[in-house]
Amino acid sequence: MAVKSVRLSVGSIFPKDPGKIYFYRYQAEGHRKTVSLQTTNRAEALRKAEEFIPIIKATSTEVIAAHVQQAKGFATAKRDLPLSGVWDYYSMHPDRANPATIHEQLQYKDFRRYLLQI
Structure with missing residues (x-):
């Protein structure tokens, strides 16, 4: 059976072989990039790939930094101080x-x- 890739709004996910780890492939600044999603589950691979899309679509370094901080858990909720x-x-x-x-x-x-x- 052929390995099926899934197209997303930016890039696509695919397993290298049936039953193997999924990868996310996208194009940024004219270069093709491939990132391992470290999962063999298709639904989980889709979820992980969707997390990359805002970072790839971001236009400035400040927006990218904010997305990365939020993804890594460094961004904290703002609190009201007296x-x-x-x-x-x-x-x-x-x-x-x-x-x-x-x-x-x-x-x-x-x-x-x-x-x-x-």
């Missing part, structure tokens, strides 16, 4: 500018006082 807890949350962040934070903290406190007066 205005009084914002500075404490910022001061714990590892990427903050350490020497300049004292001046920024004073400006933030003045801004918070201004908002409370309104």
Whole structure:
């Protein structure tokens, strides 16, 4: 029996041999790419291939980075912080500018006082 490929909106999935692992083939920037989907189940292969489509269709690096972070689980849901807890949350962040934070903290406190007066 012949091996059947399934066409998707971008690319297609196919097994190399009957009963073997599925692969996803697509074309990006004029080059053909093939990615192993690490499954022998056709339905699971379709699901995994569909996860690649937004990344392939993305037009900018920021969009691609957001898709990759979400797929790897690095993206976290945004949470609401009360205005009084914002500075404490910022001061714990590892990427903050350490020497300049004292001046920024004073400006933030003045801004918070201004908002409370309104």
